[in-house]
Amino acid sequence: MSDCVKCAAYVARRTFPMPEDYLAFVDTLIESVKRGDLQMIKADCPLENVLKTPTPEDSLVHEFRCTGCGTRFQLYANTYNGRNWWRRQQWPEMQY
Numbered sequence: 326m327s328d329c330v331k332c333a334a335y336v337a338r339r340t341f342p343m344p345e346d347y348l349a350f351v352d353t354l355i356e357s358v359k360r361g362d363l364q365m366i367k368a369d370c371p372l373e374n375v376l377k378t379p380t381p382e383d384s385l386v387h388e389f390r391c392t393g394c395g396t397r398f399q400l401y402a403n404t405y406n407g408r409n410w411w412r413r414q415q416w417p418e419m420q421y
């Protein structure tokens with residue numbers, strides 16, 4: 326649970342059945358980065374390039390850190406098999 330106002334909208338795990346859902350979410354991420362609520366700490370490509378088709382890689386990983394509480398998040402998309410998710414990162418020993 327998080328009561329941090331900066332990332333409260335992002336703590337829930339998401340998947341994106343439709344590419345449009347994914348791209349809409351990327352749009353909100355770009356806005357949050359611009360506002361300074363989230364900081365991008367790992368990027369396989371500029372976030373804006375995710376919006377371009379075709380995407381530059383089959384598999385894209387972006388990681389973010391909340392500037393308010395330090396919670397880390399991962400955005401993953403595999404454009405080859407369609408798997409994707411947004412999730413809050415667990416502590417390393419809790420990863421599976």
Ligand SMILES: [Zn+2]
Nearest residue numbers: 329332391394
């Ligand atoms: Zn936060």
